[in-house]
Amino acid sequence: MTQRGRGGARPGQGPGARRRREDEESRVPAAPRIDLTAARARVRAVIEPVVIAAGYDLEDVSIARAGRRHVVRVLVDTDGGISLDDVAVVSREMSAALDAAEEGGAEVLAGEYQLEVGSPGVDRPLTLPRHWRRNRGRLVAVNGLTGRIVDVDDTGVVLDVDGTPRELRFDELGAGKVQIEFKRLDEADFGDDEDEDDDEGEGEE
Known part of the structure; x- marks a missing residue:
């Protein structure tokens, strides 16, 4: 049976609990302040050879702060498009290259980061x-x-x-x-014209 406190609040959800959660959240360190332009260049230098070796083009790299970590967004593409499976493979290879660079002593991106890899949508401008x-x-x-x-x-x-x-x-x-x-x-093919013809023909002798 679920116990409830005064006013229908569940245990751990009263004003005191909210204050404790806010205090805990305020103690969570934010992502370190870095030069995002320089970090973007460092990330690109590490992952671009990986993308090229996989047979793709590196279309864009962006970095943004999100709470206590940074989000690294990478867009890759190729003639004929790139599948989700291909994106997953090259994403793992990029992550491994970034880890190897960090382990080798290069500070590519300070603090925690989240790597997001995708392909450009139709809203991307045509510039090349x-x-x-x-x-x-x-x-x-x-x-x-x-x-x-x-x-x-x-x-x-x-x-x-x-x-x-x-x-x-x-x-x-x-x-x-x-x-x-x-x-x-008027150009759409609804695919039911043939069925209608079949229905009209039923019952005829």
Whole structure:
């Protein structure tokens, strides 16, 4: 049977208990203050060779304080995309490389940290030639234009803008943004037309 204190509060949940928990939380050390820009560079130097050796591109590294630890977020990608299993494997390899660097005497990141590895979403800006190449066929907005990527080479891209091809060089392109497309209702295939035909044919002699 659960015992309850005065006012329906469970044991350990009264005002005194709350004060004790707040005191305990206040004694939890915060993540040490570090130069996040320098730490990001150190982390990148350790993990980038691991990512390249695995056949991927290191798209971004960011570090943020979160309570008593730092959160290291890493984005990796490759042509054709990267699976969750691939992310898990390269994440373990990155973690091992960071541990080895620390054990070797290099202070990569002071204090505790949490490593989060993922792949870029469609909201990531297209800033490098490989980003444009990997989004061939998608609708994008850039430089005040909205068009579909129909070709990408070493110098630039070709967009289909309302049926007209527009060639744009990388050196004149800003950051592109992939546009989310929804299939038109009149183009949607609900998959039940055949069933309706079958139903209409039942009972006919």
